[in-house]
Every structure is written in structure tokens, then in C-alpha cells.
Amino acid sequence: MRVAFDTNILAYAEGINGAERRGIALDLMRRLPQEAAIIPVQVLGELFNVLVRKARRPRSDAREALLTWRDTFPVIETSSEIMLAALDLATDHQLGIWDAIVLSAASQADCRLLLSEDLQEGFTWGGVTVVNPFATPRHALLNALLEGTSE
Numbered sequence: 001m002r003v004a005f006d007t008n009i010l011a012y013a014e015g016i017n018g019a020e021r022r023g024i025a026l027d028l029m030r031r032l033p034q035e036a037a038i039i040p041v042q043v044l045g046e047l048f049n050v051l052v053r054k055a056r057r058p059r060s061d062a063r064e065a066l067l068t069w070r071d072t073f074p075v076i077e078t079s080s081e082i083m084l085a086a087l088d089l090a091t092d093h094q095l096g097i098w099d100a101i102v103l104s105a106a107s108q109a110d111c112r113l114l115l116s117e118d119l120q121e122g123f124t125w126g127g128v129t130v131v132n133p134f135a136t137p138r139h140a141l142l143n144a145l146l147e148g149t150s151e
Helices: 007-013 019-031 041-054 059-072 080-093 097-108 140-146
Strands: 003-005 037-040 113-115 128-131
Touching (some): 003 007, 007 019, 037 097
Parallel strands (some): 003 113
């Protein structure tokens, strides 16, 4: 089972918005099989903005953080196919275009889960289910992935 990260998960891992969420995000990333996780390139762009604007990090530090994430997990590019699917998704389900691009990229990468605190938990599109990793109880599919089983 493959999983994609939304921007907020990486932002929490970077220490944005509290130590408790940072600990949960980092623990989750450590426990996930590295080959099972991907980062949509859109997420890296959004993370850069969060680190520079919200966290007020120097651009060079934000760049280094993005390069570290890129080196840690595979990145999926935003192709024209992903963009066209995202346009349909944004239109049909009234999602913001940037969220639709992330979800479309996760689908294109054959992910089963998109870990996101921002999108509606349980929303499923293109074979991808949105799961909030901070929710309790933890979603069954995320538990299965962390336990090394597949459903």
C-alpha cells in the first residue's frame, strides 16, 4: 500500500504549529516503509511558502528542508495528466485546485492513502482515501500500513 503526504504533515514534521503534532508526524514517518511513501511536488512548493512566510525561515533554510524531503521520499511531478484530472476533481467536488493537484498526484502514483489534516477524512477519489493521521481512533487503513499488513 502506498501513501502520499499533504503539506500539513511535512509542516508539522518541520516543527510548525506545535511539538505534539511534530512528534506524531515524525513518528508516523519513521514507522512507514520508506518505499511506500511519496511526496507530490506541489506539496514541496506549498511547504516552501509555509516555511518562509509562516515560520519566517530564511529561504536558504527552507530550500535545504525541501531538498532533505526530496532525498528522503520519492517525489511525483505534476504532469499535464495530473493537472487535467485535478481540474475535473476541483470542478466536480468543489475542492481548491492545489488540494486537487495533490490528490490527483496521489492517485496517479497508485497511492491508497493521502495523509492530510486539511481535506475531509474519508473522502475517496481515484482509489485514494484521505486520512487524518492525527485523528483518534486511527483509520484502519493507516493502522494496516503501519503494522505491515495490507487490506
